Amino acid sequence: MCGIVAYVGHRKASDVIIKGLKRLEYRGYDSAGIALLNGGLNIYKKKGKVSELENFIQGQNLDSHIGIGHTRWATHGEPSDENAHPHYSATKKLAIIHNGIIENYSSLKQDLLRKGHQFASETDTEVFIHFIEDIQEKENCPLDEAVRLALTKVVGAYAIVVMSLAEPDLLIAARKGSPLVVGVGKNEFFMASDATPIIEYTNEVVYLNDQEIAVINHGELKIKNTANLPLTPYIQTIDLELEAIEKGGYEHFMLKEIFEQPRSIRDCMRGRLDTHTGRLVLGGLREYVNKLVNADRILIVACGTSWHAGLVAEYFFEEFCRIPVEVEYASEFRYRNPVIREGDVVIAVSQSGETADTLAAIEMAKAKGAIIFGVCNVVGSSIPRATHAGAYTHAGPEIGVASTKAFTAQLTVLNMIALIVAQKKGTITEQKFHELLVEMENIPAKVEQVLKLNNQIQTIADEFKQARNFIYLGRGYNFPVALEGALKLKEISYIHAEGYPAAEMKHGPIALIDEEMPVVFIATKDASYEKVVSNIQEVKARKGRVISIVTEGDTLIPKMSEFVIEVPATLDPLMPMVSVIPLQLLSYHIAVMRGCNVDQPRNLAKSVTVE
Numbered sequence: 170m171c172g173i174v175a176y177v178g179h180r181k182a183s184d185v186i187i188k189g190l191k192r193l194e195y196r197g198y199d200s201a202g203i204a205l206l207n208g209g210l211n212i213y214k215k216k217g218k219v220s221e222l223e224n225f226i227q228g229q230n231l232d233s234h235i236g237i238g239h240t241r242w243a244t245h246g247e248p249s250d251e252n253a254h255p256h257y258s259a260t261k262k263l264a265i266i267h268n269g270i271i272e273n274y275s276s277l278k279q280d281l282l283r284k285g286h287q288f289a290s291e292t293d294t295e296v297f298i299h300f301i302e303d304i305q306e307k308e309n310c311p312l313d314e315a316v317r318l319a320l321t322k323v324v325g326a327y328a329i330v331v332m333s334l335a336e337p338d339l340l341i342a343a344r345k346g347s348p349l350v351v352g353v354g355k356n357e358f359f360m361a362s363d364a365t366p367i368i369e370y371t372n373e374v375v376y377l378n379d380q381e382i383a384v385i386n387h388g389e390l391k392i393k394n395t396a397n398l399p400l401t402p403y404i405q406t407i408d409l410e411l412e413a414i415e416k417g418g419y420e421h422f423m424l425k426e427i428f429e430q431p432r433s434i435r436d437c438m439r440g441r442l443d444t445h446t447g448r449l450v451l452g453g454l455r456e457y458v459n460k461l462v463n464a465d466r467i468l469i470v471a472c473g474t475s476w477h478a479g480l481v482a483e484y485f486f487e488e489f490c491r492i493p494v495e496v497e498y499a500s501e502f503r504y505r506n507p508v509i510r511e512g513d514v515v516i517a518v519s520q521s522g523e524t525a526d527t528l529a530a531i532e533m534a535k536a537k538g539a540i541i542f543g544v545c546n547v548v549g550s551s552i553p554r555a556t557h558a559g560a561y562t563h564a565g566p567e568i569g570v571a572s573t574k575a576f577t578a579q580l581t582v583l584n585m586i587a588l589i590v591a592q593k594k595g596t597i598t599e600q601k602f603h604e605l606l607v608e609m610e611n612i613p614a615k616v617e618q619v620l621k622l623n624n625q626i627q628t629i630a631d632e633f634k635q636a637r638n639f640i641y642l643g644r645g646y647n648f649p650v651a652l653e654g655a656l657k658l659k660e661i662s663y664i665h666a667e668g669y670p671a672a673e674m675k676h677g678p679i680a681l682i683d684e685e686m687p688v689v690f691i692a693t694k695d696a697s698y699e700k701v702v703s704n705i706q707e708v709k710a711r712k713g714r715v716i717s718i719v720t721e722g723d724t725l726i727p728k729m730s731e732f733v734i735e736v737p738a739t740l741d742p743l744m745p746m747v748s749v750i751p752l753q754l755l756s757y758h759i760a761v762m763r764g765c766n767v768d769q770p771r772n773l774a775k776s777v778t779v780e
Contacts, residue, residue, distance in 0.1 A: 640686060
């Protein structure tokens with residue numbers, strides 16, 4: 170959601186912060202602002218993009234060695250200049266930026282109003298900084314203590330950074346439920362929602378844990394928790410190259426990330442899968458793998474694209490491990506009072522590792538005694554730290570809001586987990602196990618082959634760029650791919666699209682089909698092939714416009730389809746990693762042709778860190 174950047178050191182703070190905010194644009198936002206100590210505590214903020222903030226501050230005195238910056242995704246209060254962050258305290262001697270939601274802000278605000286406070290915005294964040302200042306004045310205490318006391322009284326999620334007019338070298342940060350990273354440089358410090366604004370300057374970071382407070386003052390970093398216990402900062406070295414967060418010559422991050430998938434899938438398997446020795450190892454699972462082997466049931470919790478990856482994994486686990494699997498929306502699971510029994514295992518899947526609903530689902534399942542495995546992309550994020558064990562996908566930074574390479578990397582890890590479990594359980598033959606290992610190793614080359622169809626897919630996109638609706642249909646392992654294809658189109662082109670199991674078409678969606686309805690079939694040669702052929706005939710009989718994803722060499726379905734995209738053959742359980750690629754490209758090109766902001770779709774954020 171919101172993006173946070175803060176800096177104190179020897180550089181020009183505004184340059185570091187503005188560049189950092191641009192690096193966080195992928196998180197989704199509707200306004201931007203910056204606060205600097207430059208002859209006073211001055212705040213500059215505007216509704217709209219960071220570029221509009223840049224134009225707004227041109228000609229201003231921006232000389233400052235300390236500052237905080239923010240991109241806001243509206244929760245309390247509509248997008249506006251007034252509701253943009255940072256926010257002043259009552260005396261304008263303090264300023265704050267905040268990612269999260271303060272749930273009890275209304276009662277705090279009423280109390281402050283009775284004391285004579287006046288508010289310039291509708292936000293919970295402005296209430297928060299007024300509350301901090303009120304505590305500081307009442308308790309006559311240092312600012313870091315006032316922040317700590319305030320945090321013990323607020324309810325909700327937060328990542329905050331506070332600065333003070335009276336203390337020109339002081340930054341105070343804290344987190345609970347929203348990510349915050351402290352970068353440690355030479356005589357300088359950085360703070361950000363993730364490492365992307367920091368990596369240009371330092372690769373040494375401290376990931377704050379929930380209910381931890383970082384105090385930077387006079388070039389020294391101290392960390393304590395909200396119980397006022399001092400903690401030793403754990404400095405980690407991050408493995409992230411600056412080039413990985415640049416576009417690298419591509420028009421959009423999304424296109425770059427689609428084309429990175431051969432590499433990201435290889436990176437995911439590197440050091441883990443060896444077809445020559447038949448070895449498959451995930452070090453992060455070693456200690457708990459028997460919990461999976463002996464599981465009575467596996468629950469996969471996720472949101473969005475990660476949920477679709479979980480659906481594919483359900484098919485894979487059940488076919489080869491013979492363990493019942495349920496795939497749950499984390500947002501529903503956490504509120505449903507689900508039945509979690511001894512012997513159940515929960516697998517949490519998240520690209521960012523910060524998804525609020527998935528984190529809450531993990532904590533609830535842990536409280537009920539479940540063993541939790543995590544599948545995540547971002548090293549050091551909250552979900553890996555909250556789980557008992559797990560595996561990183563190693564897909565590299567994914568900047569585009571619409572997830573692409575994360576999906577195929579999640580499938581790679583989930584497939585590897587299932588194969589390890591199946592082999593240990595003895596529910597898969599050695600021949601089949603080796604066959605799947607060899608074919609997994611071949612997947613990156615087959616994805617490269619599909620990417621060569623980019624120009625052909627662009628031509629198809631041009632034909633359908635003005636469509637108002639789409640239907641995506643698939644069966645078996647390709648049913649979740651249909652859901653994912655529809656989601657991609659909705660996310661970035663704003664065309665209404667629905668994914669269905671192909672057999673369900675006759676239970677309602679067939680009523681929508683006419684000569685203007687594009688219907689995308691994922692119709693590769695698998696166990697359901699003949700059934701899908703029948704479904705295509707039903708659509709053709711109603712004059713629907715058929716776009717088919719078929720296996721190379723298919724001669725039957727192309728005769729029935731208006732447009733055909735051929736993908737290389739692979740084993741049925743691995744086909745989603747190949748068949749999803751044309752759908753990603755189709756969505757991308759349609760969105761570009763419609764003039765949509767592909768990397769930053771309206772109303773969406775990359776990481777949903779608040780409910």
